[in-house]
Amino acid sequence: MNKVNLFRRFVLGIGLLISFTNGVSAQQLPLYSEYMFNTFEINPAYAGARDVVQIISMFRKQWTGFKTAPQSTFLSVDMPIPDKRVGLGLKIVDDRDEITKTFGAQAAYSYKVPIGEYSTLALGLQAGAMSYKSDFTKVDVIDPNDPSFSQVVNSVKVNFGTGFFFNTENFFVGVSLPNLMRQNLKKNESTLSDLKQNMNFYFNTGYVFSLSENFVFKPSVLVRGLVGSPISFDMNANLWIADMLSLGASYRNKSAIVGIINLRVTPQLYMGYAYDHSISRLNIIAKGSHEVILRYEIPNGRSSLSPRYF
Numbered sequence: 619m620n621k622v623n624l625f626r627r628f629v630l631g632i633g634l635l636i637s638f639t640n641g642v643s644a645q646q647l648p649l650y651s652e653y654m655f656n657t658f659e660i661n662p663a664y665a666g667a668r669d670v671v672q673i674i675s676m677f678r679k680q681w682t683g684f685k686t687a688p689q690s691t692f693l694s695v696d697m698p699i700p701d702k703r704v705g706l707g708l709k710i711v712d713d714r715d716e717i718t719k720t721f722g723a724q725a726a727y728s729y730k731v732p733i734g735e736y737s738t739l740a741l742g743l744q745a746g747a748m749s750y751k752s753d754f755t756k757v758d759v760i761d762p763n764d765p766s767f768s769q770v771v772n773s774v775k776v777n778f779g780t781g782f783f784f785n786t787e788n789f790f791v792g793v794s795l796p797n798l799m800r801q802n803l804k805k806n807e808s809t810l811s812d813l814k815q816n817m818n819f820y821f822n823t824g825y826v827f828s829l830s831e832n833f834v835f836k837p838s839v840l841v842r843g844l845v846g847s848p849i850s851f852d853m854n855a856n857l858w859i860a861d862m863l864s865l866g867a868s869y870r871n872k873s874a875i876v877g878i879i880n881l882r883v884t885p886q887l888y889m890g891y892a893y894d895h896s897i898s899r900l901n902i903i904a905k906g907s908h909e910v911i912l913r914y915e916i917p918n919g920r921s922s923l924s925p926r927y928f
Contacts, residue, residue, distance in 0.1 A: 664705075707728075779796040
């Protein structure tokens with residue numbers, strides 16, 4: 619192994635170790651840059667909000683250039699119930715790296731309350747089960763007999779979440795708590811810190827400006843919080859051109875600058891791509907992160923497939 623590869627492995631190991639020492643007490647939920655095209659992923663109250671059957675698939679690969687780079691896969695379907703104020707949805711998540719794997723599903727329910735002629739407040743609930751596995755034996759350590767890195771942790775936990783989503787024709791704001799229960803994921807004692815998942819919360823808001831017949835501008839903000847960790851945020855701006863092409867950029871505080879493109883391939887099919895350029899210390903070794911999204915919409919019999927921007 620040459621010196622460059624050895625240095626990269628060393629720095630990556632330090633980065634993973636930092637994430638373990640921070641994450642063993644409070645695990646963060648998967649991060650996606652194209653959250654503005656998939657609000658249901660962060661808020662159960664959004665289920666059925668688009669008045670169509672919506673199927674979304676996302677895949678994210680972080681720190682490209684390393685075989686052990688973290689990756690996340692997300693699949694969801696949500697829909698309104700005709701002639702009701704109810705929306706239903708299902709999410710399946712698979713989040714993994716070299717050491718940890720998380721897999722599970724959550725079902726969501728939303729109820730919409732008309733506030734005015736063009737305003738709606740939706741309340742949402744979600745519940746599901748997640749499987750967690752951490753194989754600390756895969757960590758490269760100096761002392762192979764260190765008991766801190768000689769165990770495999772397996773756990774299945776049930777959790778619940780809630781949220782609300784308010785929107786007018788041009789404005790939206792949402793708050794969600796996707797995991798209300800603080801989970802202890804580690805079953806046996808060791809010298810490692812307790813492996814736990816603390817409560818996360820999301821706050822997102824944005825506004826749609828119609829600049830002309832062919833140009834629509836949508837700035838938005840997403841704030842992420844985790845009990846015991848600093849708050850992080852994304853500032854995003856997207857420009858829709860002729861209701862067919864969206865070009866956007868995001869800034870994630872102290873973490874990354876993101877470029878986003880989203881294309882309306884057919885009236886029903888959207889596809890998008892995001893590239894994260896790291897501005898943290900990991901940019902010494904990380905080549906960036908790639909993310910793709912596919913969104914397919916099926917009319918529910920009453921609604922049309924005219925573009926919606928949130």
